[in-house]
Amino acid sequence: MPPARLSTKLDYQSLLDKHDTWMFDCDGVLWNGDRLVDGAVKVLEILRSHNKSVLFVTNNATKSRPSYKKKFDKLGVEAHVDEIFGSAYAAAVYVSSVMKLPKDKKVYVVGMEGLEQELASEGISYIGGTDPADATLASFSLSSFTRDPAVAAVLCGLDTAINYTKLSKAFQYLQDPATTFLVTNDDSTYPAEGGLLPGAGAISAPLKTASGREPLSIGKPAKTMLDCIKAKHNFDPKRTIMVGDRLNTDILFGQNGGLSTLLVLTGITHIEDIEGPNASTIVPEYVTNSIGDLRILA
Ligand SMILES: O=C(O)[C@H](O)[C@H](O)COP(=O)(O)O
Numbered sequence: 354m355p356p357a358r359l360s361t362k363l364d365y366q367s368l369l370d371k372h373d374t375w376m377f378d379c380d381g382v383l384w385n386g387d388r389l390v391d392g393a394v395k396v397l398e399i400l401r402s403h404n405k406s407v408l409f410v411t412n413n414a415t416k417s418r419p420s421y422k423k424k425f426d427k428l429g430v431e432a433h434v435d436e437i438f439g440s441a442y443a444a445a446v447y448v449s450s451v452m453k454l455p456k457d458k459k460v461y462v463v464g465m466e467g468l469e470q471e472l473a474s475e476g477i478s479y480i481g482g483t484d485p486a487d488a489t490l491a492s493f494s495l496s497s498f499t500r501d502p503a504v505a506a507v508l509c510g511l512d513t514a515i516n517y518t519k520l521s522k523a524f525q526y527l528q529d530p531a532t533t534f535l536v537t538n539d540d541s542t543y544p545a546e547g548g549l550l551p552g553a554g555a556i557s558a559p560l561k562t563a564s565g566r567e568p569l570s571i572g573k574p575a576k577t578m579l580d581c582i583k584a585k586h587n588f589d590p591k592r593t594i595m596v597g598d599r600l601n602t603d604i605l606f607g608q609n610g611g612l613s614t615l616l617v618l619t620g621i622t623h624i625e626d627i628e629g630p631n632a633s634t635i636v637p638e639y640v641t642n643s644i645g646d647l648r649i650l651a
């Protein structure tokens with residue numbers, strides 16, 4: 354069944370009446386890079402004025418929840434830290450609460466401050482990440498590498514300072530099948546301001562190729578992220594809607610969780626991805642151009 358294309362005030366009013374909890378993806382929905390989508394602030398205000406629960410669910414692992422709160426504040430978007438769920442947070446919770454990584458073990462991180470901060474918040478020891486010693490474009494020599502025997506997992510997320518040294522070190526650990534291979538998410542591209550950039554999936558791809566291993570992906574569409582939200586918020590899946598810009602993460606995440614799904618066309622997905630001969634098999638329930646369209650409810 355094709356998605357319902359929202360257009361009239363009645364369409365948006367009906368969506369508002371049917372859903373108490375609104376989960377918003379961030380990149381490509383609320384903003385692209387640091388550029389807000391037109392109407393995003395107003396729409397969130399309208400939803401809150403109707404006593405709707407608003408949550409933010411992002412696969413972007415570059416920031417911790419407190420760091421995201423600073424971005425929300427800087428952009429003038431009302432958000433509370435406990436409404437924000439990022440894949441860095443979900444990955445840290447997974448390592449601590451699901452893997453139950455022993456205290457004498459460590460994680461080798463390919464990623465940025467967000468991942469490090471969330472791991473630290475969960476009491477997880479890590480190496481790698483933004484370690485200045487790894488921030489080099491020099492070629493990598495194994496003669497200068499000493500494996501840390503405490504490393505029991507490799508965790509890879511979006512790293513805009515990726516280099517051969519980080520990939521080489523992570524790969525050393527991944528050659529041991531006992532080392533757990535985790536990625537925060539698999540997004541192939543990142544919807545930045547003005548266009549697309551390589552996403553987290555493009556950062557972990559070299560490790561998958563070199564190791565021949567498939568990692569466990571924590572972020573959307575996996576249920577781990579929803580489990581993290583359920584641990585902090587009560588919501589009725591039947592009266593919850595996931596608003597996203599990527600079919601194989603946001604919309605699939607919503608479908609996997611039994612949520613309604615609203616696709617917006619301000620990020621990754623274009624109308625030809627859901628209509629016509631090359632349409633995806635992942636079909637959102639609703640589609641609208643932008644979350645700004647919901648300003649009609651003002
Ligand atoms: O590359 C990535 O990690 C993702 O493209 C990006 O961060 C997605 O973020 P989201 O759309 O889930 O907010």
Ligand SMILES: [Mg+2]
Nearest residue numbers: 378380381598
């Ligand atoms: Mg997105």
